[in-house]
Amino acid sequence: MQIRNYLEGFADREAALRKIAEVDETAFGEGFTEEELRSPIFGVLDDDRTFLAWDADQVVGVSANFSLDVSVPGGSVPTAGVSFVGVRPTHRRRGVMTAMLDILHADGLSRNEPIAALWAADAAIYPRFGYGRATRRLFTEIRRAHGALTNAPEDGSIRLRMMNSSDDYSLTHPIYSAVHASRGGVPAVDNRWHERQTWDPPSSREGASSLYTVVAEDDNGVRGFMRYNVKPEWTDSHDNGTFTIYRLMSRDPAAHAALWRYALTFDLMAKVKWFNAPIDDPVQLWLEYPRHATRQFEDALYVRLLDLPSAITARTFSTECDVVVHVTDSRFPENAGRWRIAGGPHGATCRQTKDPADLALDIRVLGAAYLGDASLSEFAKAGWIEENRPGTLGALDSALRTDTPPYCPFVF
Ligand SMILES: CC(C)(COP(=O)(O)OP(=O)(O)OC[C@H]1O[C@@H](n2cnc3c(N)ncnc32)[C@H](O)[C@@H]1OP(=O)(O)O)[C@@H](O)C(=O)NCCC(=O)NCCS
Structure with a gap:
């Protein structure tokens, strides 16, 4: 078995990406469409940090490092962001991932990245390679009927404005950067990451609306933003839609509360879901009926000190x-x-x-x-x-x- 740069042996980048899609489909059960292969999803892939494992003339594994800069207490640290790890099922448990991780870790060290970080498809996989669960996430679901907020700050000077998320970079980036500077675990993002995260083709919406951003602002500028979509649903002639939050960040509690109120009072949406909320999001303190909200704490980012x-x-x-x-x-x-x-x-x-x-x-x-x-x-x-x-x-x-x-x- 050999591990090589993913471009080796292919006529062009598109052909190499197609091979990644093929192997990942066998490993994860879902691959990438042709539209996705040409999309910003792959814009953040570093050509010299993406690898394929070959068994003779067959590609049997995929993996990549993103070049990240993750915030830590007092600053930030260059990080090997391990991703795309997949092994063809015919070649599982024969050391292919182990060999690929050795390459990814060596690649990180050669670039003076003192840590590697990843999101694990399964919590069982990575501790044996020296990773520890370094952040948690909160999955929360709040029904609109139980969404009243008490003791949440209100500020009449806040106005809300909506736009398509793909257009929000200049308005939301300063807020994101402030969060990057104020808590650990936050990877810095540039325009390429923004394009990746707001790429929203109709084919991937599964019945939901476009991805929107609502910003909370006043005369001095933007104080917070929320990225979301809504998915209408009717059950026995009553509305049962879902408002899904993809990102919510703000500079101050009043802006944060204004954005939560927007979500929790949205017409026709019976529930608000956020699968990756910070574990200290204040909505847990503001809800009048917190016991009616789903609050599930899950593992999120794993870190390995290289x-x-x-x-x-x-x-x-x-x-x-x-x-x-x-x-x-x-x-x-x-x-x-x-x-x-x-x-x-x-x-x-x-x-x-x-x-x-x-x-x-x-x-x-x-x-x-x-x-x-x-x-x-x-x-x-x-x-x-x-x-x-x-x-x-x-x-x-x-x-x-x-x-x-x-x-x-x-x-x-
Ligand atoms: C998970 C996956 C990448 C592992 O690849 P692999 O080549 O089989 O892994 P290795 O043979 O190098 O296994 C190394 C060790 O990890 C263990 N391991 C591998 N996958 C595991 C899993 N899913 N759960 C628990 N342990 C696992 C192996 O048993 C082995 O343990 P050992 O050293 O005690 O013998 C592969 O099975 C796969 O592609 N799965 C589906 C996609 C996926 O989950 N990818 C991970 C994305 S974060």
């Missing part, structure tokens, strides 16, 4: 800490061993040491805690961390955790 010291020093800590951690890493011996992890709100250091270890843990634990969401004390209760010096577990926990939980706004 270069431990570079990853740690790329972020700041919430509180001061100075601990020696013994790290195991079965795939990257460079990360294994004893590290003195020290720092605070102004920056962090991570140096190899011969001092006795205060804590012992696997690299996946640091991946899970890296963006600020994980609770190390929970991990210790699960037997994933050994504490040799009392107090050091709490010290590292407080240092890595952030007040605002990390959030990845889109699947890649």
Whole structure:
């Protein structure tokens, strides 16, 4: 088996993309249409970071790295965004994905990307490769009949304006960038990502409307936006439509509440759904009848520290800490061993040491805690961390955790 750049062996890019579509269809049960192959979905694919696995003259696996810049506490970090991983069913469990991940990780390291991140099709797949669940998402469904908001701020100066989402970039990008700067887990997006996320051909709508954006603004400019579509449905002659939120971001609570009110009072829509809300979205506090809302917390972004010291020093800590951690890493011996992890709100250091270890843990634990969401004390209760010096577990926990939980706004 050989892993090669995806363009090798094909007459042109279109032919190579067609092969990706073919293999992904066998792996996922759904591929890409000709229209999708020529769409912005593939505009973000880096030609030199996309790979095919070959068994003799047959392509049996696909994978790619996106070049991402993911926010972390105190800044952002270049990230190998692992995606498109699929293996032909005839070649499963023979190490094809393992070999492709080795290539993707080496590719990330060669570009000075200290971490890799991905959305997993199945939570069981990636921990063995050193990934930890670094962000969670909230799936929520709120019925309009139970959608009254109490104690949500109101601001009469806010006006709402609608447009097709493909036209919203200049208005919404500053809001997105502010979120990128204020919480971990958010990949920076440029125009190519915007085109990918707002590409909305009628053939993919499955009975829903176009993708719209409604912005909340006042005389000083845009304060928030919501991307959504609506899908009408009639059940026994009453309306039973669905309002689906794809993105909701705002600068302040009043703008956020105005956008939620817009969704929760939309005529003919019986329910509002958002499959990827931040776990701290304030609607949970504003709902008069919160028990009637579906609130399901799911795993979202997985993170793998490829270069431990570079990853740690790329972020700041919430509180001061100075601990020696013994790290195991079965795939990257460079990360294994004893590290003195020290720092605070102004920056962090991570140096190899011969001092006795205060804590012992696997690299996946640091991946899970890296963006600020994980609770190390929970991990210790699960037997994933050994504490040799009392107090050091709490010290590292407080240092890595952030007040605002990390959030990845889109699947890649
Ligand atoms: C998931 C998938 C990519 C795995 O590819 P593969 O080539 O079979 O994986 P490997 O043979 O390299 O497996 C490596 C290890 O992961 C385990 N593993 C692989 N897929 C797994 C899964 N879906 N669930 C649990 N464990 C899995 C294997 O058992 C193996 O474990 P071992 O090292 O203890 O023997 C492939 O089965 C596939 O394409 N599935 C459908 C699409 C999909 O889910 N893609 C992932 C997108 S994020």
